[in-house]
Structures are given as structure tokens and as C-alpha cells.
Amino acid sequence: MKERFSGTVLRNVEGADTKRPTMGEIGLNHFAPYLMNRVMSRWNANLADELKALDITTAKMRTLAILSITPSVTINELSVFAVTEQSTMSRTLDSLEEQGYIRRQPRSGDMRVRDVTITEEGRAAFEKLWPTMYDSLLQMFHGIEEAEYRAFISVLHRIMHNIRKHDI
Amino acid sequence: MKERFSGTVLRNVEGADTKRPTMGEIGLNHFAPYLMNRVMSRWNANLADELKALDITTAKMRTLAILSITPSVTINELSVFAVTEQSTMSRTLDSLEEQGYIRRQPRSGDMRVRDVTITEEGRAAFEKLWPTMYDSLLQMFHGIEEAEYRAFISVLHRIMHNIRKHDI
Numbered sequence: 001m002k003e004r005f006s007g008t009v010l011r012n013v014e015g016a017d018t019k020r021p022t023m024g025e026i027g028l029n030h031f032a033p034y035l036m037n038r039v040m041s042r043w044n045a046n047l048a049d050e051l052k053a054l055d056i057t058t059a060k061m062r063t064l065a066i067l068s069i070t071p072s073v074t075i076n077e078l079s080v081f082a083v084t085e086q087s088t089m090s091r092t093l094d095s096l097e098e099q100g101y102i103r104r105q106p107r108s109g110d111m112r113v114r115d116v117t118i119t120e121e122g123r124a125a126f127e128k129l130w131p132t133m134y135d136s137l138l139q140m141f142h143g144i145e146e147a148e149y150r151a152f153i154s155v156l157h158r159i160m161h162n163i164r165k166h167d168i
Numbered sequence: 169m170k171e172r173f174s175g176t177v178l179r180n181v182e183g184a185d186t187k188r189p190t191m192g193e194i195g196l197n198h199f200a201p202y203l204m205n206r207v208m209s210r211w212n213a214n215l216a217d218e219l220k221a222l223d224i225t226t227a228k229m230r231t232l233a234i235l236s237i238t239p240s241v242t243i244n245e246l247s248v249f250a251v252t253e254q255s256t257m258s259r260t261l262d263s264l265e266e267q268g269y270i271r272r273q274p275r276s277g278d279m280r281v282r283d284v285t286i287t288e289e290g291r292a293a294f295e296k297l298w299p300t301m302y303d304s305l306l307q308m309f310h311g312i313e314e315a316e317y318r319a320f321i322s323v324l325h326r327i328m329h330n331i332r333k334h335d336i
Contacts, residue, residue: 008314020302024237033211035324040204041251042331069192083209134188138178142330144323146176152323155316156203162310163210
């Protein structure tokens, strides 16, 4: 009979005799990237549905959220922060500009770079979305204590540090 | 002058006078869904790159991972677990079947349902991928203690419970 898995999930296998645990030993439900992909796919789909009722896309919501707290950013930075492909981000910015929610201006000193800023109208539009976003966060973390939330965020920061390739 | 934000992120605002904190007060880097989307986008991209060298797609890797620990599943279940659209999953299964890695059989009792199982060849193929998957997990959680990992997983389980809509 196979022994029950009782070891640690995160075994350091480098240069040691320690064997990797198998997928079966860890279990899909204890494999963090699996859970995170499942969770984010659902959260993104739920939020997109709620945003549809407010007549706005996820890419626009993310763009306004980022711009609401940043003085100005480039399209490059926006597409990384919003986890949105450059081509989609470019179309999103066209549309947000038409709606009067953002402005794009060539940077003085480097005319090839265009800085994106939010307008007062854009700010007002984001304020209307924010309760939906925030209440989704509350639903997501229902029953989770503030201290646990902080510990969770702290792990996410270290993961980000471990896997990031961008400088931004 | 605006007071510095010192409150909790997760304020219960239902039926209370408590106001929602703003996005600026929380900060993008303390807004968990933002961090999780960033992290998973990067992790998925990194892993896809490494899998390319092994001549396999993310959808195939996920399918083999799931099947390696489940006796049999339907295409419906597979597409939820693998966070892959049904049409992509259908093509993925066609290709895995051609490679001899999986089998599809009509369920006795309900011929409309086809159960998917992994073959010995599929198992062997997954075993070749597993070190890449597992070592990516180790890299992701580098510097994170096992106890923190468990607490992180526990929060993810509660999030999943809070936001899931599927029964599976």
C-alpha cells in the first residue's frame, strides 16, 4: 500500500537527495497556481458580468482604476498593470478618449512617448464603478480576517518579486 | 489635508455608516485581485515558454495534470478545472487522443456523456512535464515558508467557496 503523503509541498530539491512530491501527493487543491487560475477566472467573469450592467468593459475599468491613482502612465505600463494586450489597450484608450475619460499627450522631451492621464469625467466614471469593484472584493474575502488578508497580500508581493520579468 | 488611510481594507459596509475606502486609500498593491491577475498572467506566460521547449501547450499540460490524478472526467469538468474554453478543450482532447495520451469512451448508462481517461503513454508524458511544473511552483514560492503556504492555500479555498458558481 502506498504511504500517505505527509511531507511538505515546497521541498527544496536542488542538489539534494530529496525527491519531488508528485502531483497526486500534493493534490490539485493544494497546488496554488491551479487554485489561483480557477479563482481569478471566476472573479474576472463575475466582475465582467456586473460591469456589463454598468456598460463598461474590464479593460476600461482596470485602466480607470490605475489612472485614478497614478499621475500619468504610458500605454506600455498600462498594458502591464492592467494585464491587457497592447492592441486591446490601444483600442481601449481610443474609446476612453472619445468618451472624454482620458487624455493622451506627447511627453515634453521625448515626443515618441505619450503620457496618459485621467480627466475629471474619467474620475467621476470610476467613482461610479468603485462600489461594484470594492463589494466584489468584500465578497471574495468574506469570512477572511484583516490579518489573514495582510498575510495573503504579503505572500503575493513575494511571489510577484520571484516571478516578475518587467521592471515595472 | 486628507487624513492618512489607516483603516482596514475589508470594511463591512452593509447597512452600516462605514464608508468604503477608496482605491487610492487601499492602493493597487494591496488590492488582492490586481496582484493575483498580475501574478497569474506572468506565471502562465513563464510556464508556457518552458512548455514550448518541451513541445506541449498549457491546455495539454493542464489536461494531463488533471487526468493524472482523476480516474475519469467529462469534457465539461475538464474545461472548468483547466480554466480552458470548451472549444479549445475539445481541440486539445482531439490532439491528445491522436498522440495516444488519452481515451474517450461513452459512459455506460448515458451515451451522450463521454468520459476521458489518461493512457499509460499520457502518464509517462506528464511525468516528463512534472519537474518543470513543480520547479515553477518552487520558484514562485521561493522564500515562503511551508506554514505560510498552507495559510495561503486556506485563504484560496475560502475565496473559491465565496465566488464559485459551478457545482464542480
